Amino acid sequence: MTAIDVRGLRKAYGPLTALHGIDLSVPTGSLTALVGPNGSGKTTTMRLLLGLERPDAGEGTVLGHPLDRPRRYLPSVGALIEQPALYRRLTGRANLRVLTEVSGTDHRRIDEVLKQTGMLPYADRPVSGYSLGMRQRLGIAGALLTEPRLLVLDEPTTGLDPVGTAELRGLLVSLAATGVTTLISSHQLNELDALCSHFVLLDRGRKLFEGNRTGLAAAHSPVVEAAPEH
Numbered sequence: 126m127t128a129i130d131v132r133g134l135r136k137a138y139g140p141l142t143a144l145h146g147i148d149l150s151v152p153t154g155s156l157t158a159l160v161g162p163n164g165s166g167k168t169t170t171m172r173l174l175l176g177l178e179r180p181d182a183g184e185g186t187v188l189g190h191p192l193d194r195p196r197r198y199l200p201s202v203g204a205l206i207e208q209p210a211l212y213r214r215l216t217g218r219a220n221l222r223v224l225t226e227v228s229g230t231d232h233r234r235i236d237e238v239l240k241q242t243g244m245l246p247y248a249d250r251p252v253s254g255y256s257l258g259m260r261q262r263l264g265i266a267g268a269l270l271t272e273p274r275l276l277v278l279d280e281p282t283t284g285l286d287p288v289g290t291a292e293l294r295g296l297l298v299s300l301a302a303t304g305v306t307t308l309i310s311s312h313q314l315n316e317l318d319a320l321c322s323h324f325v326l327l328d329r330g331r332k333l334f335e336g337n338r339t340g341l342a343a344a345h346s347p348v349v350e351a352a353p354e355h
């Protein structure tokens with residue numbers, strides 16, 4: 126079963142081709158890493174999958190619905206594409222309450238997502254006192270309010286200190302155990318390689334590799350671990 130199954134995804138901005146026609150096959154329930162350096166096309170891929178922009182070419186399905194019908198699948202998708210937009214003077218709980226009102230979600234979900242993300246102890250403090258990691262976790266809590274089947278997280282560990290990164294990793298593992306499919310991007314493979322079960326490596330808008338950890342090790346070890354010749 127694939128949560129995301131797209132082929133030939135292409136996007137250009139004027140003369141610059143951000144994606145040269147990539148295929149993706151994200152297994153249902155996987156924690157999938159989308160890894161590549163600056164400008165490799167990670168955010169563009171996510172924006173196309175979320176229907177924020179239309180691809181120039183490409184087709185496929187997200188959660189079984191056609192890519193060009195995002196309204197059919199977006200109710201089942203939670204996303205964190207930039208730093209979460211939070212009201213700094215409001216508490217974490219009040220921020221989530223605003224989101225439930227906007228999305229028409231049951232307020233009773235608030236305590237559940239606060240527990241799920243480890244944010245319950247901080248819920249009644251103003252967001253202005255939160256660390257970046259706490260803000261990211263609250264952002265993920267917001268994305269979980271609608272009980273998504275697919276989570277799309279664009280570089281959520283950027284700027285986090287080691288403690289924040291470790292807490293976020295713990296959260297991702299616990300979310301994966303609930304069966305939600307997660308697509309998460311990073312500049313650095315080593316941030317995600319122990320965590321994820323499926324990997325997509327991008328470079329300059331092209332896919333270099335897609336597969337599981339065993340395939341990833343096989344694809345990389347001969348180059349990375351080759352002993353110097355004497």
Ligand code: ATP
Nearest residue numbers: 138141142143161162163164165166167168169170
């Ligand atoms: P980063 O890690 O820096 O976020 P990324 O892998 O997410 O990089 P993208 O943001 O998808 O990469 O960008 C891919 C390429 O497309 C880059 O060269 C970028 O400058 C370009 N690009 C992205 N969005 C636009 C836009 N709206 N207009 C023009 N060029 C864009």
